[in-house]
Amino acid sequence: GEDVEQSLFLSVREGDSSVINCTYTDSSSTYLYWYKQEPGAGLQLLTYIFSNMDMKQDQRLTVLLNKKDKHLSLRIADTQTGDSAIYFCAEILYGGATNKLIFGTGTLLAVQP
Amino acid sequence: ETGVTQTPRHLVMGMTNKKSLKCEQHLGHNAMYWYKQSAKKPLELMFVYNFKEQTENNSVPSRFSPECPNSSHLFLHLHTLQPEDSALYLCASSQGGTRGLQTQYFGPGTRLLVL
Numbered sequence: 552g553e554d555v556e557q558s559l560f561l562s563v564r565e566g567d568s569s570v571i572n573c574t575y576t577d578s579s580s581t582y583l584y585w586y587k588q589e590p591g592a593g594l595q596l597l598t599y600i601f602s603n604m605d606m607k608q609d610q611r612l613t614v615l616l617n618k619k620d621k622h623l624s625l626r627i628a629d630t631q632t633g634d635s636a637i638y639f640c641a642e643i644l645y646g647g648a649t650n651k652l653i654f655g656t657g658t659l660l661a662v663q664p
Numbered sequence: 665e666t667g668v669t670q671t672p673r674h675l676v677m678g679m680t681n682k683k684s685l686k687c688e689q690h691l692g693h694n695a696m697y698w699y700k701q702s703a704k705k706p707l708e709l710m711f712v713y714n715f716k717e718q719t720e721n722n723s724v725p726s727r728f729s730p731e732c733p734n735s736s737h738l739f740l741h742l743h744t745l746q747p748e749d750s751a752l753y754l755c756a757s758s759q760g761g762t763r764g765l766q767t768q769y770f771g772p773g774t775r776l777l778v779l
Contacts, residue, residue, distance in 0.1 A: 582765055593754055593770035594707075595666070639707070643766055649719035650695075650758075650766050654707040 555642060555655035562661045569627040571658045573640035578621060580642040584652065585614065585625045588637045597625070597638075627660075635662045667691040670755050670771035677745065678779055685740040685774045687755030694760025696738040697768065698730060701752040713738060714760055735760075745778045752776070 556574045563569045575583065581602050586594040600607045600614045600623070607614045613626040623640055637659050641652040668689045677683050689696065698710040712720035713732040727749075729741040738755055752775050756768040 582767075584767070586770075591775075593666070593668075593670075593772045594756075596767060596769065599765070599767060645762055649712045649714055650762055651697075651709055651712060651720065652766075652768055656706050 555640060555653050557638075557640060557655040557658045559656065560659050560661070562663060563630050564663050565630060565632055567630055569630045569634070569660055569662075571625045571627075571638050571640075571660065573623040573625075573655050575621050575623060575640065575642040575655075576653070577642055577644060578618065580644065582643045583614075583616065583623050584641045584643075585612075585623075586639045586641065586654075588639065588657070590636075594639060630660075630662050632662045632664055635660055666769045666771065668755060668757055668769050668771035670753075670774050672774060673772065674775045674777075676777045676779065677742070679745060679747075681745075682741070682743045684742065685753055685755075685776075687738040687740075687771055689736055689738075689755075689757040689769070689771075691757055691769060693757040693769075694735050695758045695766075696732060696735070697756040697758075698738065698740055699754040699756065701754055701773070702750075707754070711740075714762075742776075745776075747778050750776055750778045 584599045585597040611628045615624045637657040639657045641654045671686045696713045700708045710724045711730045731739040752773045754773045755771040758766045758768045
């Protein structure tokens with residue numbers, strides 16, 4: 552199937568680390584993405600990782616990829632109230648004349664002051 | 665700003681109305697996408713255009729009619745919608761083609777309410 556799974560909700564305190572997990576479906580996916588959606592807004596690309604990497608760090612964000620288990624995670628260090636949003640992971644599927652992103656259900660991150 | 669704009673940002677329409685959503689990208693991309701985002705549902709891909717050709721129609725009802733006159737503009741024409749069509753409609757664009765990074769950049773969305 553094409554279901555990308557995420558936990559629905561995560562609550563952390565300001566200053567703590569947040570870890571958002573994702574399980575994807577297609578072991579041949581070459582790129583995996585993390586997007587952020589703030590209330591009333593579109594999806595904002597946060598970062599992506601190529602499938603031959605197992606880790607990528609970008610300032611406060613760390614992406615870990617376990618290809619064997621098809622598991623992706625996003626760690627946000629020193630979480631701030633401005634990080635409160637819905638976070639979506641996505642895998643890319645290529646097929647025929649098109650390509651498409653398969654999105655997870657999204658994880659709502661609530662940061663408590 | 666992602667380089668993808670959508671108008672209008674909010675739209676209220678009756679079930680007998682005809683309206684259109686507009687999306688424009690300023691990124692030089694060749695692929696454009698329409699998504700529907702409803703409460704408590706995963707993001708649903710509706711249509712894909714690659715180099716102005718429609719390459720994906722994800723079993724979308726005919727009351728939604730897309731149009732892509734060039735690689736920079738995408739429309740979604742709406743006709744005799746149902747209340748369950750109320751949702752956030754998101755447009756995205758990517759480089760185009762069938763391989764490579766293909767990162768999608770999203771517009772802010774049109775919040776649609778059908779009465």
